[in-house]
Amino acid sequence: MAIIYIENKPYQAPEGKNLLNACLSLGFNIPYFCWHPALGSVGACRQCAVKKYRDESDTRGQIVMSCMEQVAGGLRISIDDPEVREFRASIIEWLMANHPHDCPVCDEGGECHLQDMTVMAGHAYRRYRFKKRTYANQELGPFINHEMNRCIQCYRCVRFYRDYAGGRDLEVFSAHDHVYFGRHDHGTLESEFSGNLAEVCPTGVFTDKTLKKHYTRKWDLQSAASVCVHCGLGCNTLVAERYGSVRRILSRYNGAVNGYFLCDRGRFGYEFLSSAKRIRRAAKRNSASGAMEPADKKIILRSIKEIIAGGRVIGIGSPRASVESNFALRRLVGPDNFYSGMSAAEEELTALSIRIMKSGCASFPSLRETEKADAVFVLGEDVTNTAPMLALALRQSVKNRAAASLKKNRIPEWDNGSLCVIKDEEPGPLFVASLLPTRLDDAATRIFRGSPTQIARLGQAVAHAVNENLPAVSGLEQAVAKLAEEIARELTEASAPLVVSGAGCLSGPVMEAAANIAAALAAVNPRAGLFLALPESNSFGLGLLSGKPLDQAFQRAEKGEVRAAIILENDLYRRSEKKRVDRFREQCRHVIVLDFIDTATAAKAEIILPTAPFAEADGTLVNNEGRGQRFYRVMDPEEDCRPGWRMLAEIMEYAGIGDAGQWTTIDDIIAGLCAEEPELQGMREIAPPAEFRIYGQRVPRQPHRYSGRTAMKAHEDIHEHKPALDFDSPLTFSMEGFRSGPPPSLIPFYWSAGWNSVHALNKFQAEIGGPLRGGDPGIRMVGSSHKNFEYFKPAPVTPTPGGREYLLVPYFRIFGSEELSVLSPSIAGRIPGNLLLMNESDAKRIGAGNGSLVRVAVADAGASLAVKIDPGIPEGVAGYPAGMPGVEFMNLPAWGAITEGG
Amino acid sequence: MFSILRSMFLVFIHLFRKKVTLQYPEEKPVLPARWRGRIILTRDPDGGERCVACYLCAAACPVDCIALQAAESADGRRYPEFFRINFSRCIFCGYCEEACPTYAIQLIPDFEMSEYDRRNLVYEKEHLLVDGEGKYKGFNFYKVAGLAITGKGKGEGENEEPPVDVKSLLP
Amino acid sequence: MTVMGLVVIAGVLAAVISCAAFLVWFERRLLAFFQERYGPNRVGPFGVFQVVADIIKLFFKEDWVPPFSDRAVFVIAPVFVVASVLMSFAVISFAPGICAADLDVGLLFFLAMSSLGVYSIVLGGWASNNKYSLLGALRGAAQMITYEVFMGISLMGVVIMADSFNLKKIVEAQEHLWFCVPQFLGFAIFFIAGVAEARRIPFDLPEAESELVAGYHSEFSSMKFGMFFLGEYLGVTLISSLIVVFFFGGWLGPAFLPPIAWFLIKTFFFIIVFILMRGSLPRPRYDQLMGYGWKVLLPLALLNLFVTGAVVLVWQN
Structure with a gap:
């Protein structure tokens, strides 16, 4: 730490950091554009000017760019000096000379870094009388909207896209004041991180195209902290809702997990929440006609009670359901009847990874x-x-x-x-x-x-x-x-x-x-x-609950030991071969599916109960590093939907099982979980309990300028309804409450006076780019303090089968392999298609070319796929599009035959 | 004591003054043009909806009685998918008009909108949108905004250069 | 009691109550005129039926007794205010022969009744179990005690001069000279005390809506509130009538009009003065009100009594 003097007052700042970062960390407001905590400094925009003085006697000083200045002991600067303020005001005036009169139709308006900085720098009136420069826009695919007129040439987009994310197809073109940021031609941005451009761009050049479809200003969005459900990393997200539908996902800063960014699957996958495949009503199969018919939840609970009373009930959990939901299911059916519901390979690898982490190797x-x-x-x-x-x-x-x-x-x-x-x-x-x-x-x-x-x-x-x-x-x-x-x-x-x-x-x-x-x-x-x-998002958490492998459930069904199966948020057709799952379905007299999307498994269920997806439920997900993280509902679930654990608790209460009647809030379930699994004590510490208050106040999910409260539902009922109550968390569905500095795990959105853009985050961090004030949220549930690691023995080499057999290996695609995100229309536009990847010579051998249909067969399953020739694939190996929509499950990697013709 | 009697006298002689009250239903008041009454949504000179659904009126509204949802039409214009004002809450402060960057929302000198049923005070877009420019004539937002719409490409707005040729290196 | 007596009683009751009801409209109209408005002019000719509309409205309002109140007292309080004022009207001679109860101690009876009236305020305020109501009630009680003291004393001059407590005799004693001339000080003090007694602006501190919501009757609704309302206008009528009786010769007047007409004209004049005061004077601070009563009016009233007594003694001797 070094002592620096700002306006002649001493402050402590980390030595060697750049001055802009230090000043922002100390709470000073300095406008900036080209600098970004994750992208570093280039000193291009000249906006962050401050005055630097040689020593105490220096009264003239010199204007320097704070982002390019290193913090050193005894540094004396002034941010408020009139000359440097005028300098900053004229810089922004130049930047704004060509900025269009677009704000009302700009998606960035209201959360625009350029707006904030213009106000901060004090530029209010355009003196430049000449014509404005314009650009033609490009069509950049389903994620990102391009409006180049608004550009202020800060270069952040290409610096992020090329230098940070390794993209190739976004470039800077032209020269002097004609600099253009875009692709060489219209076309989808290839990078998997293109969505971050919407957050990185300080103005509205790159904006979220999915948000545009149901555009809402930031001040109107009801938000809550959440965790991404689309892979096992557990990136932190901010989910935003308006009029009962989720409008967008923003990255929620977590200094230990995702930092400033998100991948496009996490950012745009949310659209599955409003997909036509959502289940919202409880339904029961009509025994006469065989069709699913919506039914009253009470009636359904009664039939479930009868089914449970009949005995021989098993429960199949899910790696995409929260720890609480899985635990509630385990409690409902008993640990002996609880199956984790992962595929055999995933089950084994999850257990192995937990074992390795526990060993502390x-x-x-x-x-x-x-x-x-x-x-x-x-x-x-x-x-x-x-x-x-x-x-x-x-x-x-x-x-x-x-x-x-x-x-x-x-x-x-x-x-x-x-x-x-x-x-x-x-x-x-x-x-x-x-x-x-x-x-x-x-x-x-x-x-x-x-x-x-x-x-x-x-x-x-x-x-x-x-x-x-x-x-x-x-x-x-x-x-x-x-x-x-x-x-x-x-x-x-x-x-x-x-x-x-x-x-x-x-x-x-x-x-x-x-x-x-x-x-x-x-x-x-x-x-x-x-x-x-x-x-998957909760593979680790499910692994900690020690469910049995799915295969054992199938074996029990084979022996006729299963009368009813309760399947929680799981599509078994993604976990095991179709033949086996079909057989399992036939062997179970009753199948009760709790899910929020209509899967192939749900389509064959006898009873469907709608659960609530992440935006409408609270729960805990444990990511691949064993970090338990809480997600909060951003709105109350609609119609019959309830969080999985609550639905299961209702079933238990109705069926009179255990003490489940006392499970009214998520805290009760976590207490029950901690009592049964001493290893998971950390669950209590992940997030403040529901009774947590700051000065007696809850934390509001709505910004203070949330609009339309008295008109949103006026067409339905002129009487204003009481806002939904939240018994599970200290958050409230309101604009009233404590807003300055909630605990990091509760932060529902980033806003600070004068900082309306995502950069308001600066005010929530202990140090810019470092941990959040109060520590990064999430608790690592598996410690590795003790070492008891034994080296694994190399696996024996299995002989390669002779003949014309190919090694089928799975390949995954960011857009396509994940069950939920593929239901999002924007992501659906990026799914490459179900292609079998083959080497050219292999393809020739079976007489197939690009696009020709072939038949793939392994021991238990088979599929017809189009071939795609990929020169990077070794001979004798074929890539199978595992988990893609419409692709049958195969237990891979496996040796299989590929023959021409569907 | 005298001042009390004097003020009583002064009040008393008001008895013989002319009354300022207008006998409203029979006599109609003459309202100034900027009187803040009924709220309308206007159209630009070409007949297009002026409202671009920027949400500023909703944000400015102190009683939060404006709710809308933005949408974009095929020709690139933004418009409100629905636009609802709950007049049973409106206080006719005129902040929405002040906030409106496109002169779309205007308060006009008409106050005769009482209802016996509160539900009838919820006005949807079809009740608000008029076929005229209202008080502010001649303004067309898309002519001055940088956004391209059908019929007005990039650089065709007022005070705009033609679009930059990215492939040119000429100064 | 004769049939005639019953007719008189019924007539007085009907007249007084309808007068008070009429006053509701009359005051609003007059206040409006003072403020260059029209006031209620829509219901019936000149809006006179406004009062009917108001009464209907009052009857149909929810008659709500607060659950936290002292129920019995809460219900009885508004009855007191009307009853006590109406009783006072019994002793007033409206014209020769028109008097419900020509008591010899009529004046004392009136003072007794007006003292009873304060109970309605205190009970109403207390029963409401509401801090503002209680404050109003306390103010009412203190104000009544203060002003009743010299109200009685200010009338003693009249009694001395008329040599009677009987209101009819007092009127008759003014045949040659209205007492407002020799007893001007007494008149002024009685007038002020009367305004306070009727709890009218500027002495409406017990209800003082800008400070105490509606004071002692904040919690009352429907006809219970209506009773307080009626009580107030009855009080105005009563005080005006008494001023006329004590100081302005009652029904006496030139013979081209019947005596009762003179009585009504004079009374209405004072009612108008009451309304004019409401339209023009601000409410004093509470301590000013008390100070004014004890430090100024009480000594003046005593002085008036002393001087009157002395003069009468000297005169007779």
Whole structure:
């Protein structure tokens, strides 16, 4: 910490940081555009000028850009000096000279950084009398709207898109005052992180196209803190609602998880909430006609009571349901009858990953910490498609070597201009071993492509190279052995090496090999980290509840031991082969499905009870790093919908099971959970209890300028209704309450006086870019304090079957593989189609070309797919679009036959 | 004591003054043009809806009696999908008119809108939208805004350069 | 009691109550005129039936007794105010032969009744169980005690001069000279005390709507409120009638009009003065009101009594 003087008053500021960051952290308001906490400084916009003085006697001072100034002891500056204020006002006047008169029709209006900064800098009247420059717009796909006239040329978009997110197709064109930000031609932005442009752009050039479809100003949005449900990383989100429908998702800053950004699946997947496939009414199958008919919930609860009274009831949980819902189901059916409902491979890998984390074999960095790794080895995971934000983090990690070299030359790390010059010259080591080409390949130092077995063998070889005592891998090819040596060398030399793996290739040996490497590294370097990605939002949390594998449920049904099954928010057709699930359905006399979307499983149910999805429910999700995070409902569930746990509690109360009648709030359930699972004590600490108050007040979900309260529902009823009550959290569906600085896990939206844009976040952080004031929300549920790790033995090499068999490996797509987000129209527009990826020579062999239909068959299942020839795929391997809409489940990786013709 | 009697006298002689009250239903008051009465939504000179659904009126409304939802038509114009004013709450403060950047919402000198049933005081867009420009003639928002709509491309608005040719490097 | 007596009683009752009701409209009209408005002029000719409309409205309003109130007292309080004022009217001689009860101690009877009237305020305010009502009631009680003291004393001059407590005799004693001339001070003091007694502006501190909502009758609704309302206008009529009886020769007047007409004309004059005061004077502060009563009016009233007594003694001797 250094002492700096602002307006002659001493303040403490972190040495070496840039001055703008320090001043904002201290609570001063300095306008800025090109600077962004995550993107660093380039000093381009000249807006953040302050006056710097040589010493106490200096009265003239000199104008400097605060973002390019390093904090050093004794630095004397003035923010309020009249000359520098005039300087800033004239800068913004120039920036505004061509800005169109658009605000009323601009989606950024009301949360516009440019508006805020214009007001802050004191520019109020356009003196420039000449004509305004205009640009033609581009069609940028289903996510992002382009309105180039509004541009102030801050360059943040390309700096984020190209330098930060590694995109290629957004560029700067033209020269002088004609600078244009866009693609070379109309077309969809390819990057998986394009949605962040809407938040990064300080004005309305890039805006959220899905929001535009049902546009609402920020001040009219009722918001609540939430957690993304579209992958296992658990990025924090802000969900915003108006007139009973969710309008958009914004990134909710979490200094330990997602930081400032979100992937496009997380940002635009929310549209499934208003999809036609939503279930909103309780329904029962008419025994005569066989059709589902909406029925009164009371009647349905009565029939469920009868079914439960009949005995032999099992419950099947879900990795996309909250911990509370899964626990409520476990309580309803009893631990012996509770099945986790994951596919066999996911079940095994989730359990393995929990076991590895509990063993404490290495350090387990948070998602944000992976950005700081300086050598990364990815095993078998296509992170861009399975855990997208991890890919963004890894793209940052490759810059660390360049940053270190800057440091050596005494150039501060935040000097983004310098970093970008050398980052491609000295890319950090990133090794990617994958089944199929990945989106991270362009950033990788070396790429290894092979089957899961080969990847596991490479991993074991690396582990052996790191630690001689581990068994060597026999029969390794020369090139692979050399690669293993190189990887091992880079990892051992690095100060913070990181091994990334996960359920991406559905192979246990791969994850075991990753754990071995990490453990071997950790033995010599305590900073060595292991990051294991898991497929779904609550895979980890469900794994902690120790449900039984789905296969055992099927076996019990086979023996006739299952009379009724209660399936919670789960589509079994995504978990197991169609034949087996169909058979299971036939063997169960009653199937009760609790879900919020109409899945193939729900279509065959006898009774459907609608649950509430994340925007309408409270609950806890445990992400892949074991971090329990609470999400809050942004609106009360409609019609019959209830949070899964509440619906189950109602069933229990109706059926008179246990003490469930006392489960009225989520806190009751968590108390019940903690009593049964001492390991999950952390659940209590994740979020403040419902009785939490600040000065006796709740935290409002609505901004103070929320409009239309007396007119929104006036057409239905002239009498104004009492707002919905919230018994589960300290939040309220109101604009009244305590708004300055709620605890970080409760922050419903970012706003501060004079800061209407997303940059209001500055006022909620303890230090800009650092943790939130009061600590980042979420609690790691699995500690790794004690070490009891035993190295995994290399898996035996299974012989390759002869004949014309292909190794079918799953491939996942960020847009398409996830069950819920595909129901979102914007994401549906990006689904690549159900294509079987093949090597050209393989395709030729079976006489198939691009687009021709082939038949794929493995042991238990088969499917007809169109072929896509991809030169990056090894011979004998075919990529199967696992989990894509309309694609049948197969237990992969597996050997299978591919024959021509549907 | 005297001042009391004097003020009583002064009040008393008001008895013989002319009454200021207008006998309303029989005599109609003459209202100034900017009198804040009935709220209307107007159209621009070309007959298009002026309201661009920017929500500023709703935000300015101190009694929160305006609710609307923005939408975009095929020709690129923003318009309110619905626009509702609950006149049983309206206090005719005129803040909405002041906030309106397009002269769409206007308060006009008409106050005869009483109802026996409160429900009839909820006005939807079809009750508010008129076929005229109201008090402010000649203003057309899309002529001065940078947004392109059908019939007005980029650079065709008032005081606008033609769109930049991105491929040119000429100064 | 004769039939004639009953007719008189019924006539007086009907006349007094309809007069008070009429006053409701009359006051609003007159106040409006003082303020260059029209006032209620829509119901019936000149709006005279406004009062009918008001009464109908009052009858149909919800008659709500607050659950936190002292129910019995709450119900009885408004009855007191009307009853006590109406009783006072019994002793007034409207014209020769028109008097419900020609008591020898008529004046004392009136003073006794007016003292009873304050009970309605105190009970009403107390029974409401509401801080504003209670404050109003306390103010009412203190104000009544203060002003009743010299109200009685101010009338003693009249009694001395008329040599009687009988109101009829007092009127007859003014055949040659109205007492307002020799007893001008007494008249002024009685007038002020009367305004306070009727709780009219400027001495309406017990209800003082700008401070105490509606004071002692905040919680009353429907006809219970109507009773307080009626009581107030009856009080105005009573005080005006008494001023006429004590100081302005009652029914006496030139013979071209019947005596009762003279009585009514004079009474209405004072009612108009009451209304004019309401239209023109502000309400004093409470301490000013009390100070004025005890420090100014009481000594003046005593002085008036003393001087009158002395003069009469000297005169007779």
